[in-house]
Amino acid sequence: MSAELTHEDVERILRIIDEAKHLEELDLVYGDFRLHIRRNASGERSIAPSADSPAPAAPARAPAAPAKPAARPVPAGMVAIRAPMLGTFYRSPSPGEKPFVEVGQSVKADDTVCLIEVMKLFNSIKAGVDGRIAEIRAENAALVEYNEVLILIEPAKA
Amino acid sequence: MSAATPFGRVFVANRGEIAVRVVRACEKLGIESVVAVSEADRDSLAARMATRAVCIGPARSTDSYLRAEVLVAAAKGTGCQAVHPGYGFLAERAAFSRMCAESGLVFIGPSPEAIEAMGDKITALRLAAQAGVPRVPGSERIASAEDARRSAREIGYPVLLKASAGGGGRGMRIVRSEGEIEQAIRGAAAEAQAAFGDPTLYVEKFIERARHIEIQVLGDAHGNVVHLGERECSTQRRHQKLIEEAPSPVIDRKLRAELGEAAVTLARRVRYQGAGTVEFVFDEDSRRFYFLEMNTRIQVEHPVTEMVTGHDLVAEQIRIAAGEPVSFAQDEVRVDGHAVECRINAEDAERNFAPSPGRLLAWAPPEGEGVRIDSHCYQGYLVPPFYDSLLAKVIVHASDRAAAIARMLEALDGFVINGVHTTIPFHKRVLAHDDFRGARVTTRWVEDSFLGGA
Numbered sequence: 001m002s003a004e005l006t007h008e009d010v011e012r013i014l015r016i017i018d019e020a021k022h023l024e025e026l027d028l029v030y031g032d033f034r035l036h037i038r039r040n041a042s043g044e045r046s047i048a049p050s051a052d053s054p055a056p057a058a059p060a061r062a063p064a065a066p067a068k069p070a071a072r073p074v075p076a077g078m079v080a081i082r083a084p085m086l087g088t089f090y091r092s093p094s095p096g097e098k099p100f101v102e103v104g105q106s107v108k109a110d111d112t113v114c115l116i117e118v119m120k121l122f123n124s125i126k127a128g129v130d131g132r133i134a135e136i137r138a139e140n141a142a143l144v145e146y147n148e149v150l151i152l153i154e155p156a157k158a
Numbered sequence: 159m160s161a162a163t164p165f166g167r168v169f170v171a172n173r174g175e176i177a178v179r180v181v182r183a184c185e186k187l188g189i190e191s192v193v194a195v196s197e198a199d200r201d202s203l204a205a206r207m208a209t210r211a212v213c214i215g216p217a218r219s220t221d222s223y224l225r226a227e228v229l230v231a232a233a234k235g236t237g238c239q240a241v242h243p244g245y246g247f248l249a250e251r252a253a254f255s256r257m258c259a260e261s262g263l264v265f266i267g268p269s270p271e272a273i274e275a276m277g278d279k280i281t282a283l284r285l286a287a288q289a290g291v292p293r294v295p296g297s298e299r300i301a302s303a304e305d306a307r308r309s310a311r312e313i314g315y316p317v318l319l320k321a322s323a324g325g326g327g328r329g330m331r332i333v334r335s336e337g338e339i340e341q342a343i344r345g346a347a348a349e350a351q352a353a354f355g356d357p358t359l360y361v362e363k364f365i366e367r368a369r370h371i372e373i374q375v376l377g378d379a380h381g382n383v384v385h386l387g388e389r390e391c392s393t394q395r396r397h398q399k400l401i402e403e404a405p406s407p408v409i410d411r412k413l414r415a416e417l418g419e420a421a422v423t424l425a426r427r428v429r430y431q432g433a434g435t436v437e438f439v440f441d442e443d444s445r446r447f448y449f450l451e452m453n454t455r456i457q458v459e460h461p462v463t464e465m466v467t468g469h470d471l472v473a474e475q476i477r478i479a480a481g482e483p484v485s486f487a488q489d490e491v492r493v494d495g496h497a498v499e500c501r502i503n504a505e506d507a508e509r510n511f512a513p514s515p516g517r518l519l520a521w522a523p524p525e526g527e528g529v530r531i532d533s534h535c536y537q538g539y540l541v542p543p544f545y546d547s548l549l550a551k552v553i554v555h556a557s558d559r560a561a562a563i564a565r566m567l568e569a570l571d572g573f574v575i576n577g578v579h580t581t582i583p584f585h586k587r588v589l590a591h592d593d594f595r596g597a598r599v600t601t602r603w604v605e606d607s608f609l610g611g612a
Binding site: 088 | 228
């Protein structure tokens, strides 16, 4: 199921948050779409859509999003590939080349599934398990934080 | 402050109370802030207050707050224009400052050349001598035990062995006779190697009645250098400052002018930009002062200077980094009243200051006129075991020293903390002591006299 959330919808949600005096945090889950809104200590709101959601409406003040919630669950039976370091996430070996992996593709434990770049240093990230790529959560060329879930793999049955 | 803000977004490469302090300064200047957090600091107050927090690595600081390349990548990736390093961690690493510059980020602090010149203590001592700032009689780098013995004989015992790359009291040994020197070298060199990755030592005259006096300076890109008077930080234990005050009870107007002049001259020599502190040893017997070192960062105890001068040093740092001049001239600096700061640590003074991490079951800091609390703590906060034990700085300001001490005692009485041991009881005993009230505290008073002798 894909989410149909318009810019107006997001604005409306943010207005509700703004008007609700005692609401600090809101998690909206709609199918595979998840919206996390958190009011910070200075009373400002910021919004962190999940990486694989449709292009989100930009919040009014376009701040950098808050630390992405680490809590977004990894579904049972899935193996999460997490960022071993903060850096820039790349799906392909170099711009223009095809991605290392696509959703649905089978991989071996030793296969490289993505790169993380820190200061021009590219770190290959391996699948770690044999299986099938179930979901790619991180966005190409975006900053990923330490321990952030990048990719979900459905492990092959032994 | 002009309407234009110097930066749109500043990256805070630090944690704890100083991260909170920098976020507050950014807020005041209308700048967004992004705070680097380790996994252990995801829930930190700075993370909650900042525009954004970004997780840079695991709890251990060697995997997070000390990873220069990760911090730079995080700052760039979050669209920041400048990096505030706070104190500790990478604040005085020239390589980090350089890496920021090479990535197009403004490092909020002095040039890498100034950090390098002052970071190597032997280079710093030479520069200070050239600037007419005397140093404690001492040697150059020592190459061997024989070398050290020769220097120590020339200077006269007791002497102090110190780490060239050092600071914070690590890699230091008092040597009272020639028989002790060889073992002391081994211990100090090993400590220096562990703490700074450099075992180089030098020898210095040991002053029996020494006070720690330091001068706050600010320099800018336009060649202005001003000083904001002194701080007295003689109440120390194992070279760690515990109580700081401004002004010093033993420095008169004439000496203040001399110290200030010496600090400004030195800062000018390295074209110093930003906030820095020139530290001196003051020999109470001869009333002479000697250059100790220059710290090229904002210091923990900067609030006492802010309280008596009314200037916001962290905001000045940010504006200076953006190319603005220091916002006031030397003759506009006034020292008004007296300020005292107590560092409240999560430590048990009864058990040799053993660290006491844990959850803050109750946290109610005092409030009131002339009372300021700089802290990252809140009720329910888990004081992590990975970092230093500073919980809060209690700073008071009053018309004179006696009134400031009274106000501090009142503030500490009203500070409710449960869940961890704190150094509040220790501070209360020191503040009530005749030696402290009578301004007779030297840098070894806490250990040698107050805690009952070594």
